[in-house]
Amino acid sequence: METKKIYTATEARKNFFDILNRVLYGNERMFIKKSGSEDLIKIERSDNSLKSLKKLAGSISKKDARIMKEVVKDSRKAFSRQIKSFD
Known part of the structure; x- marks a missing residue:
């Protein structure tokens, strides 16, 4: 039986790449x-992303x-990005 790991949103944000790799x-x-x-x-993980997208269509x-x-x-639009010059 598979163990179920539940992350809080904060934990998921901090461990995003670890979660991504595990999945x-x-x-x-x-x-x-x-x-x-x-x-x-x-x-x-989805085995075939194209097939999954077709299901969502x-x-x-x-x-x-x-x-x-x-x-x-x-x-x-609400979040404008500030680009700093390196000159």
Whole structure:
């Protein structure tokens, strides 16, 4: 039986690359729980990403896709990046 490791969001952020490597190379499943929520996020390896993407195709409506696109676009505007000159 597989042991289930549940990380807090803070632990997951600190150990992101370790988690990524364990999932990718160790074929483990990891779970993340955000404080204040009962929901878990599962991270696991997908054998065929193209096949997985095809399963997702059409899973959200065009209206929801447009809303998501706008939210991403707006969030990118909110955080301007400061580029320092090295001259």
